[in-house]
Amino acid sequence: MPLDPDPSPPTPQRDWFFPPAPPFLPSSSSRTLAARAPFPSTSRSYKPYSLADRRPPPPPTPRSRSRSPHPSPEQQQNPPFAPRRRDPRYAGVRRGDARPAPASSVPAPAAAPLVPERKSSPAAATLRWSGVVSAAAIVLCFASLLRRNFSLHDQVHHLRGQLSAATSKLQSCIIVVDSSLDMSGKFSYEDDGDSVPSRSLKNFSLLLSLSALYAPIVVLKYIDLLSKLRRSQNSEEVPINKRLAYRVDIFLSLHPYAKPLVLLVATLLLIGLGGLALYGVTDDSLSDCLWLSWTFVADSGNHANAAGFGPKLVSVSISIGGMLVFAMMLGLVTDSISEKFDSLRKGRSEVIEQSHTLVLGWSDKLGSLLNQISIANESLGGGTIVVMAEKDKEEMEADIAKMEFDLKGTAVICRSGSPLILADLKKVSVSKARAIVVLAEEGNADQSDARALRIVLSLTGVKEGLRGHIVVELSDLDNEVLVKLVGGDLVETVVAHDVIGRLMIQCARQPGLAQIWEDILGFENCEFYIKRWPQLVGMQFEDVLISFPDAVPCGIKMASYGGKIILNPDDCYVLQEGDEVIVIAEDDDTYAPAPLPKVKEAVFIDIVRHERNPQKILLCGMRRDIDDMIVVLDAFLAPGSELWMFNDVPEMDRERKLIDGGLDFTRLENITLVHREGNAVIRRHLESLPLESFDSILILADESVEDSAIQADSRSLATLLLIRDIQAKRLPYREAMVSDVFRGSFSEGSWMGEMQQASDKSVIISEILDPRTKNLLSMSKISDYVLSNELVSMALAMVAEDRQINYVLEELFAEQGNEMQIRQSDLYLREDEELNFFEVMLRARQRKEVVIGYRLEDAERAIINPPDKVSRRRWSPKDVFVAIAEKE
Numbered sequence: 001m002p003l004d005p006d007p008s009p010p011t012p013q014r015d016w017f018f019p020p021a022p023p024f025l026p027s028s029s030s031r032t033l034a035a036r037a038p039f040p041s042t043s044r045s046y047k048p049y050s051l052a053d054r055r056p057p058p059p060p061t062p063r064s065r066s067r068s069p070h071p072s073p074e075q076q077q078n079p080p081f082a083p084r085r086r087d088p089r090y091a092g093v094r095r096g097d098a099r100p101a102p103a104s105s106v107p108a109p110a111a112a113p114l115v116p117e118r119k120s121s122p123a124a125a126t127l128r129w130s131g132v133v134s135a136a137a138i139v140l141c142f143a144s145l146l147r148r149n150f151s152l153h154d155q156v157h158h159l160r161g162q163l164s165a166a167t168s169k170l171q172s173c174i175i176v177v178d179s180s181l182d183m184s185g186k187f188s189y190e191d192d193g194d195s196v197p198s199r200s201l202k203n204f205s206l207l208l209s210l211s212a213l214y215a216p217i218v219v220l221k222y223i224d225l226l227s228k229l230r231r232s233q234n235s236e237e238v239p240i241n242k243r244l245a246y247r248v249d250i251f252l253s254l255h256p257y258a259k260p261l262v263l264l265v266a267t268l269l270l271i272g273l274g275g276l277a278l279y280g281v282t283d284d285s286l287s288d289c290l291w292l293s294w295t296f297v298a299d300s301g302n303h304a305n306a307a308g309f310g311p312k313l314v315s316v317s318i319s320i321g322g323m324l325v326f327a328m329m330l331g332l333v334t335d336s337i338s339e340k341f342d343s344l345r346k347g348r349s350e351v352i353e354q355s356h357t358l359v360l361g362w363s364d365k366l367g368s369l370l371n372q373i374s375i376a377n378e379s380l381g382g383g384t385i386v387v388m389a390e391k392d393k394e395e396m397e398a399d400i401a402k403m404e405f406d407l408k409g410t411a412v413i414c415r416s417g418s419p420l421i422l423a424d425l426k427k428v429s430v431s432k433a434r435a436i437v438v439l440a441e442e443g444n445a446d447q448s449d450a451r452a453l454r455i456v457l458s459l460t461g462v463k464e465g466l467r468g469h470i471v472v473e474l475s476d477l478d479n480e481v482l483v484k485l486v487g488g489d490l491v492e493t494v495v496a497h498d499v500i501g502r503l504m505i506q507c508a509r510q511p512g513l514a515q516i517w518e519d520i521l522g523f524e525n526c527e528f529y530i531k532r533w534p535q536l537v538g539m540q541f542e543d544v545l546i547s548f549p550d551a552v553p554c555g556i557k558m559a560s561y562g563g564k565i566i567l568n569p570d571d572c573y574v575l576q577e578g579d580e581v582i583v584i585a586e587d588d589d590t591y592a593p594a595p596l597p598k599v600k601e602a603v604f605i606d607i608v609r610h611e612r613n614p615q616k617i618l619l620c621g622m623r624r625d626i627d628d629m630i631v632v633l634d635a636f637l638a639p640g641s642e643l644w645m646f647n648d649v650p651e652m653d654r655e656r657k658l659i660d661g662g663l664d665f666t667r668l669e670n671i672t673l674v675h676r677e678g679n680a681v682i683r684r685h686l687e688s689l690p691l692e693s694f695d696s697i698l699i700l701a702d703e704s705v706e707d708s709a710i711q712a713d714s715r716s717l718a719t720l721l722l723i724r725d726i727q728a729k730r731l732p733y734r735e736a737m738v739s740d741v742f743r744g745s746f747s748e749g750s751w752m753g754e755m756q757q758a759s760d761k762s763v764i765i766s767e768i769l770d771p772r773t774k775n776l777l778s779m780s781k782i783s784d785y786v787l788s789n790e791l792v793s794m795a796l797a798m799v800a801e802d803r804q805i806n807y808v809l810e811e812l813f814a815e816q817g818n819e820m821q822i823r824q825s826d827l828y829l830r831e832d833e834e835l836n837f838f839e840v841m842l843r844a845r846q847r848k849e850v851v852i853g854y855r856l857e858d859a860e861r862a863i864i865n866p867p868d869k870v871s872r873r874r875w876s877p878k879d880v881f882v883a884i885a886e887k888e
Helices: 074-078 120-175 179-230 240-254 258-282 286-298 300-305 309-345 368-381 393-402 422-427 445-460 477-490 498-511 514-520 626-636 651-660 683-687 711-729 751-761 771-780 788-799 805-813 837-847
Strands: 355-358 384-389 411-416 434-436 468-473 490-496 527-532 552-558 563-566 578-587 616-620 641-647 671-677 696-699 763-768 784-787 818-824 850-855 880-886
Touching: 120 179, 179 258, 179 286, 240 258, 258 286, 258 309, 286 300, 300 309, 309 880, 355 368, 368 384, 368 788, 384 393, 384 422, 393 411, 393 498, 393 751, 422 445, 434 788, 445 477, 468 477, 468 788, 477 490, 490 498, 490 788, 498 626, 498 763, 498 788, 498 805, 514 527, 514 563, 514 784, 514 788, 514 818, 527 805, 552 850, 563 805, 616 626, 616 671, 626 641, 626 651, 626 671, 641 651, 651 671, 683 696, 683 711, 696 711, 711 763, 711 771, 771 880, 784 788, 788 805, 805 818, 837 850, 837 880
Parallel strands: 355 384, 355 434, 384 411, 434 468, 468 490, 616 641, 616 696, 641 671, 696 763, 763 784
Antiparallel strands: 527 578, 552 563, 552 578, 818 880, 850 880
């Protein structure tokens, strides 16, 4: 009924709940927020406004609690009714305590706009309670349907019981006496009584399954509301639902088997709750209902045979849950398989290998290193090389596949990781590797060596220890001491720039030596091996020298001196127990000692020592370790030699770099430095030099383009062609254009023939970084070359296979001791004399030299460790021998 006493209906044009504002009130745009009342006054009038009503409202008194913006005086004096505070009809309206204000003679001030308090929104509370009411209504409806279903089931049970009782009584009347009727009734009564607790148990199971299903939903929905009621208004406490979600996230993230465990628990809960629900709505036993619930979960189509509303509803619900579980399981399995394949693709899986070669890092030398190690493993039927670098596994495998060489049965396994992390090192079985090669990274030398030092520290920190040794490639000789100090006996170092610099100096003094070093350092031909032979104990080194028909002995590893290696020992040295013989052979299983051959007695020859003459050498380009090369050249060259330095670095900056590198100009005894500034690829700059007067010219890979192998080789090749062309124009033409060292098939008068003629006058050694450039120089035959990256890779591979070889290389590259030399045949032979190779070796022992090979006059390459050492032949005066001799 309407609240107003006036029974007249409202005007159709007007809104009953929000009446239009009278003209004397301000517009809605100028009203403040406090002046608006969220609810209209309880005193309403359906009469339209009159002129008498259009007057300003009186000021409100403190006792007034009305929210009407313009109450009439009649409504203030005689309100139609006085609502109570606890009246449920006004539960949604903001309440307040009406306390009487003290009387005061001071007139009340003008009504100020009320500022709304910061409380929870009534609309939000209304939505929450409406949600609760809706959920309760749904539960009540569902419960009423289930109760109706239960009542029908009870009726069916009751009818079945009566039918069975009647049937039993009927049968007993026919078969047995009347007394049996009483027993049948008793049994029937007992059966009917047993159905009551069974029905109660089914109802309880159904109620338990529904409670277990809906309780978490209700708790998760309204737990945040309860937490807000408990905490203060200004509290910054995190809501419970967020904390619970955070804990679940942490659990699923930290534990690897959390997701399968959650899926298993969800499946078991679905089967259990579904079985209890089926037990409540069917007549089957609990075990049958649990099995039936499992079939609904496993196959969603099994619920088609359900009869009755309750069983159908429960079976459909279980089938829907089973589909969700199956979808979760399928997603989990898919994610696991994808993660596993992604791990394999990115190289995150563990390497289970033993006695493998581990390469840490990536550089341009990796291809040659893999090739040499593969050749070394060929005699063993192949091996395993593991490469770990900070690159993508697929990218590394693609780069290795582009390399043009045969792995010869060796498997190359790539893994992505950092050698500075112990977990990544354990992933590649670092403790079980027989050798670990640390490659220098491209870029700054100090940064590269600092990284190598950190890698050595990481390797020494492996708890399981290391079975093999560590081979470290360094860029600066000054950092070698620090790396050996950290690594101790486990570390062998190969200083790339130092090795190449010394090799270029040796090749400049003796043309053709680069090819010999290329054959000895690589595993394709003959290389150094160290092995113990007990049957040779007690023999002198002179006899040991001719005891191997398939190898050339060149040194001894003395056990009595702690394994000291001596190259080219005295003939009178007698092998002791534990001594090992250093030989040059094709492979470690291709040679063995044999009975001494019959040779002629060595005839005494005249030992002629050639005096060293001053030389004039030109260095084109600037290297980082050029100060070390100057020191080595000062030790090799004769007094009075000149060393010209030609590069684009200003002279003052050049001297400062040399001093910063550790060069002391006052200690240079044999050479004099001559500085020239210019660009080595500009012809007019080169023409300012006396190129025809130099004995040797060394073209270095300039440090400004050292990081790019192709650009550095292009620059070196351009400099070489310009120098040879300038020399050919300045030198007089000679008929014999073919040098003693190189022979070509170019016609007279061609530009290549002129350059070959110029090569007879001076030797040019070019530093080559890319192996593809080697073919161009080999065809032209206008320059010797040093394939720096490939030679360093060969040295690393040899030291990785046998760390003792590093001591042999260090002595051959040192300023003092023994070195590779090319000797003319007239030092060992007389004219028209026939000797076999063993006899030439014995002749060379008179000069305390070990001959390891020779190069014939018409041959392009030298033969190291000749296979036939007993057949005599007539040697030509232009034949040369390769020997290990003391430095002159």
